[in-house]
Amino acid sequence: MSAVRYTDGELLALSGIQHFCFCQRQWALIHVERQWEENLWTAEGHLVHKRVDDPFFTESRGDIIISRAFPLVSYALGLYGIADVVEYIRSEDGVSLPDHEGLWVMRPVEYKRGKPKIDERDEVQLCAQAMCLEEMFGIYVDRGDFYYNEIRRRVPLQLSDALRNRVYALSEEMHDLFKKGVTPPAGTSRKCNLCSLQNVCMPKLTKKGLSVRKYVRKHVKEACVEDG
Template sequence: MDQDFIPLSALQHFLYCPRQCALIHTERLWAENQQTAEGLLMHDRVDKIHSGRRRGVRTACALPIVNPALGISGVADVVEFSDGSCPNVFPVEYKRGRKKAHRADEVQLCAQALCLEAMLDVSIPEGALFYGLTRRRVAVLFDQELRNLTCEIISATRELLLSGKTPLPQYLPKRCDSCSLFDLCQPRLLGRRKPVSDWLTEQTKEESCGDN
């Protein structure tokens, strides 16, 4: 990992699962499954469909973005620039699935807005997430709560990646079974292993009982 800049994708990976984040960005492991392959195809289509200017809106696709102060960088799927006396900058992130219970997608989008604000010296009040399964945009308000959460996740992700350590797995079926790194992570097997300290404690107890 570049010690100066955290990739925006790492923030989403961290919120989904810190171990997944470390496997991808520290150990450089990756594997494809149906979900990730469909996601790549969607992003390819986005780059081809959304381009140029239409109805007073100029659209930039696959736009490199960075916020040096926060130490984050990445690529925005789509950024819409509206014309008029008060030009508006509106980031749109494309996801293959549907709206999630956790806020990983919102944090990733908010981090894009923070990059664009730093680059363009503008205020960006909101953006949108487009989900492929529902074919709808979901508006995301970049309020102070989401901005604070995003900054907290940036700090936590940086701390994890700079530590160079990969957290032990914790098997959660809804999260783990759909992860493309399932076979590399081995959460069912490794998640059952007890820490060495617990094993030593058990052995000490057994020896003490045997002496009585």
């Protein structure tokens, strides 16, 4: 475990680790520069989460207790946020709960709009949620679950040491960039077409390293040519 400990004033949004893993520039535009734009995918994502984000709703299903919109924090990672769902599952390896008999293990469940990704951006987010639970309650969480709306089923995730180390590394990089107030330069790729911040990021402009003056001059010249 990392020896770094963060204060309340240094905590960053846990949800940002997914953005950071996908694209560091996207994360900086949202979390450092406070820029955001909606697109079809982000709007659908909000609708999916709206169905589960009720912090006052808890239900029991036999040997499972479901708690929604569960507040999370980790001072080792320097992250805070909300888990869509935390399930308490009756188990001899678990811990006791107030007003409930028996022992229970905790498992975070993250709801996603689409389908499983080819990269680990979803995985680091869910793992970070589990690591928050571990720090908050002094427990061990061996796995979490995704519910992907597009395929309408759950996908389990085993929380390996390698994945936990990846989360630590990403959180440290996030804090370093945030402290410096740095927005990394853009690099174009196929994933740019899926990004809601493409119009803000302007990857083709920033990748080429053009100055704003040259960019404006180029487009004024093109406009003059079109006007005849």
